Amino acid sequence: MGKQFFDYENGDFAYAISDNMAIDSDGDMLMRMGDNMAMDMEAGDLHFISDWSNGDN
Helix, strand or coil, X not given: CCCEEEECCCCEEEXXXXXXXXXXXXXXXXXXXXXXXXXXXXXXXXXXECCCCCCCC
């Protein structure tokens, strides 16, 4: 599986499934907005996360 990181907003771990998409332990899809921010694709909420760097930096 891809990179694992922690979602501080809901206390879940999420797993990257591509460079910009992840799925958390509840099955919610997240889109990477930055190294420490992701958007919940269902609710549209922004979530603060532990580091999800894209490797280009």
